[in-house]
Amino acid sequence: MSNLVELPPRQIANSLEATPLQGVSQILKKKPVVSVVGLTKAYRKHVHSIPVLHGVNLEVENGEFISLVGQSGSGKSTLLHLIGLLDSIDSGSIHFEGQRIDNLATSVRDKIRNEAFGFVFQFYHLLPELTALENVLLPLMIAKGPLKWLFSRSKALAQAKALLDRVGLGHRMDHKPRELSGGEMQRTALARALISKPRLLLADEPTGNLDDESGAEVIRLLRTLNREEGLTILMVTHNLEITRDTDRIVRLSKGLVVDEEVQPEA
Amino acid sequence: MYKVLLCLRYLQTRWLAMVCIVSVMLGVATLIVVNSVMNGFSTKLRDRLHGLLSDIVIEAYDYDGFLDPKAKMAKIMADPYLAKNIEAMAPTLEIFAMLQYAYHDVPFTRSIRLIGIDPQSRAKVGGFTEFLTQPERKITPSFELTPEAKARQAKNHVLDRKPAYFQELPSDPSAPPPPDPPPSKPHEPQGLIIGHAIAHFRDRTQGSDGQVKDIRALEPGDDVIITTVSGQKMSPVVDRFAVADYFRSEMSEYDSMYVFVPLDHLQKLRTMEDRVTSILVRLKDFDEAPKVIKRLKEILKNEPVEVQTWEQKQGALLAAIRVEKGILNILLFMIIGVAGFGILAIFTMIVAEKTKDIGILKALGASRFGVMQIFLGYGLLLGLVGCLLGTAMGLAITHNINEIESIIGSITGQELFPRDIYYFDKIPTDVHPMGVFFVNIGAVLIAVLFSLIPAFRAASLNPVRALRYE
Numbered sequence: 001m002s003n004l005v006e007l008p009p010r011q012i013a014n015s016l017e018a019t020p021l022q023g024v025s026q027i028l029k030k031k032p033v034v035s036v037v038g039l040t041k042a043y044r045k046h047v048h049s050i051p052v053l054h055g056v057n058l059e060v061e062n063g064e065f066i067s068l069v070g071q072s073g074s075g076k077s078t079l080l081h082l083i084g085l086l087d088s089i090d091s092g093s094i095h096f097e098g099q100r101i102d103n104l105a106t107s108v109r110d111k112i113r114n115e116a117f118g119f120v121f122q123f124y125h126l127l128p129e130l131t132a133l134e135n136v137l138l139p140l141m142i143a144k145g146p147l148k149w150l151f152s153r154s155k156a157l158a159q160a161k162a163l164l165d166r167v168g169l170g171h172r173m174d175h176k177p178r179e180l181s182g183g184e185m186q187r188t189a190l191a192r193a194l195i196s197k198p199r200l201l202l203a204d205e206p207t208g209n210l211d212d213e214s215g216a217e218v219i220r221l222l223r224t225l226n227r228e229e230g231l232t233i234l235m236v237t238h239n240l241e242i243t244r245d246t247d248r249i250v251r252l253s254k255g256l257v258v259d260e261e262v263q264p265e266a
Numbered sequence: 267m268y269k270v271l272l273c274l275r276y277l278q279t280r281w282l283a284m285v286c287i288v289s290v291m292l293g294v295a296t297l298i299v300v301n302s303v304m305n306g307f308s309t310k311l312r313d314r315l316h317g318l319l320s321d322i323v324i325e326a327y328d329y330d331g332f333l334d335p336k337a338k339m340a341k342i343m344a345d346p347y348l349a350k351n352i353e354a355m356a357p358t359l360e361i362f363a364m365l366q367y368a369y370h371d372v373p374f375t376r377s378i379r380l381i382g383i384d385p386q387s388r389a390k391v392g393g394f395t396e397f398l399t400q401p402e403r404k405i406t407p408s409f410e411l412t413p414e415a416k417a418r419q420a421k422n423h424v425l426d427r428k429p430a431y432f433q434e435l436p437s438d439p440s441a442p443p444p445p446d447p448p449p450s451k452p453h454e455p456q457g458l459i460i461g462h463a464i465a466h467f468r469d470r471t472q473g474s475d476g477q478v479k480d481i482r483a484l485e486p487g488d489d490v491i492i493t494t495v496s497g498q499k500m501s502p503v504v505d506r507f508a509v510a511d512y513f514r515s516e517m518s519e520y521d522s523m524y525v526f527v528p529l530d531h532l533q534k535l536r537t538m539e540d541r542v543t544s545i546l547v548r549l550k551d552f553d554e555a556p557k558v559i560k561r562l563k564e565i566l567k568n569e570p571v572e573v574q575t576w577e578q579k580q581g582a583l584l585a586a587i588r589v590e591k592g593i594l595n596i597l598l599f600m601i602i603g604v605a606g607f608g609i610l611a612i613f614t615m616i617v618a619e620k621t622k623d624i625g626i627l628k629a630l631g632a633s634r635f636g637v638m639q640i641f642l643g644y645g646l647l648l649g650l651v652g653c654l655l656g657t658a659m660g661l662a663i664t665h666n667i668n669e670i671e672s673i674i675g676s677i678t679g680q681e682l683f684p685r686d687i688y689y690f691d692k693i694p695t696d697v698h699p700m701g702v703f704f705v706n707i708g709a710v711l712i713a714v715l716f717s718l719i720p721a722f723r724a725a726s727l728n729p730v731r732a733l734r735y736e
């Protein structure tokens with residue numbers, strides 16, 4: 001992993017600017033970043049109600065790399081979306097860094113998504129009109145108004161370029177998504193998820209659409225980020241091979257967590 | 267910042283957006299062209315009317331007029347304020363009349379307005395000499411016949427070509443031959459200035475180039491008979507005149523109605539001593555008109571006269587133009603409204619197409635309002651670009667409207683702007699910068715207004731629904 005050698009001093013920076021709670025968690029390393037209690041969710045279609053989650057309990061500890069597995073339709077994506085504040089819950093609660101977040105105002109939720117969470121999806125979800133570099137910059141642009149953006153532009157650009165370099169796309173920055181391969185798109189999406197220095201990365205089958213080689217590349221990147229920078233990752237996957245690289249496997253079945261197994265240290 | 271970036275990118279990559287731009291552009295261009303032509307039309311018409319009508323008219327209530335205009339004018343000029351502001355005054359005597367002439371021995375009769383003027387003083391008031399057709403008369407206006415006209419007059423009468431309808435009934439052959447008429451002293455008829463359209467026919471059949479030609483029915487020196495009424499008694503009076511010159515103002519209403527004769531001649535003919543029906547007043551500065559009118563009314567308050575500006579006199583026509591313009595503008599803004607619905611439809615499509623992008627943006631922390639701004643900004647941008655192009659196009663068309671009209675006319679064989687229906691020989695235009703500005707503002711507002719609904723829909727999209735599938 002030659003391109004991962006030069007790492008920014010992330011831990012130090014984090015502990016300086018983070019909340020006291022996170023500072024403690026950094027030291028204890030066992031404090032939950034996310035804790036989900038009794039989470040239920042049903043989708044309503046006209047009069048029908050389709051229950052998906054029936055009271056999910058889950059704790060994600062700081063610096064953990066968790067695989068979320070389960071049959072198709074078992075509610076993995078739903079859970080991920082709820083934790084990521086992309087949808088509203090029916091009952092239960094979600095805490096992030098000790099603070100309840102599921103009942104916050106929309107604007108605060110938007111801000112948390114922008115600053116604290118990083119998302120990676122199966123279908124990359126890059127904006128087709130923007131270049132790789134612009135896609136990576138998007139979270140920073142969203143965070144800042146036009147004026148602030150102009151002032152911080154050069155810094156942001158350098159940051160985005162460094163990240164693209166890190167995921168091995170330094171030479172493809174000005175390409176539109178349709179000019180990139182699946183693996184390259186997913187690595188661009190990963191760079192975009194990382195640009196705002198998230199405290200939690202939510203990945204929904206990030207390798208689901210990739211060939212083995214590209215998928216392995218993405219997983220290697222995630223593993224390195226987790227190991228070397230202590231990034232907390234919650235990843236949905238179908239691939240058992242991949243779960244072997246993670247700290248813990250959480251199995252979801254019919255809307256409930258049925259099984260958690262801690263992986264032996266790799 | 268991402269909003270601006272995305273607006274621009276969506277503009278560059280969606281050709282459907284071009285349709286919106288084109289529809290806004292066409293709407294704006296049409297509004298500008300139509301308004302400019304309407305403005306040109308009304309400005310030109312106002313100029314013409316003003317040119318013909320003098321600034322202020324002191325007018326008697328009836329055809330009988332009032333006595334001794336000189337005394338009145340002296341009274342007016344005695345007032346220091348009026349003396350300072352009045353440039354010139356001219357008494358005139360106006361009366362309806364009937365004019366007859368023979369063209370190729372066929373009699374023609376026209377109803378006319380007969381206007382008695384003193385050419386010198388009338389010239390000072392304006393709106394007269396510049397419309398005469400003989401160059402020398404423009405300098406020194408008079409009713410004198412030119413030598414050529416005199417020659418023609420003499421020739422007409424040497425041959426004694428009386429019009430057929432003046433010929434006597436065939437005489438009884440058995441009757442003794444009538445005695446020779448006594449050698450009459452050659453009667454010099456009074457010269458008159460006749461409206462161009464009265465003395466000419468318009469011929470459309472001639473010329474394959476679509477040009478209309480005027481055929482002259484009355485040459486200078488030709489006879490016309492005018493019948494009108496005398497003063498108080500209203501009994502008919504008749505006199506023979508000879509055409510001295512033509513009055514051509516390009517205002518068909520005037521050119522087809524007005525016949526000018528000397529004031530004193532008309533007064534004598536109508537046996538009305540020194541009576542006139544109106545005094546035309548020209549001001550040094552028309553902005554003073556309201557004050558001058560007030561003062562004139564004070565001075566003439568015991569007289570049976572009305573004092574009006576030319577605008578008040580033509581109030582109905584000017585108001586009609588204003589109303590017409592207002593209605594046209596409403597109709598034309600509906601064109602932009604149609605463009606607005608185009609924007610609505612196309613934006614709704616774009617929002618549907620961009621569902622995924624909207625979901626992504628929201629996942630990355632974009633607020634509802636932020637997403638909404640993208641589409642509002644997009645609408646604004648389309649409106650602005652459309653307005654810019656539309657304004658350019660509208661101004662270009664307005665600038666070259668006569669050329670365009672003649673090209674279209676020659677292609678379709680249909681004259682778009684029939685010169686004789688309208689008052690002008692060219693399509694007049696007048697671009698009002700303020701008007702163009704308001705058209706632009708209106709169009710941009712409509713564009714933004716119609717993008718509001720799709721923008722709102724985009725903002726309320728549930729991101730999960732967009733993100734779940736490819």
Ligand SMILES: Nc1ncnc2c1ncn2[C@@H]1O[C@H](COP(=O)(O)OP(=O)(O)O)[C@@H](O)[C@H]1O
Nearest residue numbers: 043045050052071072073074075076077078079
């Ligand atoms: N918008 C929706 N309306 C109705 N049902 C939905 C909707 N979204 C998801 N579901 C259903 O919820 C269940 C869980 O979906 P999902 O969380 O995507 O499962 P997974 O990611 O584990 O495959 C599925 O049965 C799916 O059909």
Ligand SMILES: [Mg+2]
Nearest residue numbers: 076077078204
């Ligand atoms: Mg799923």
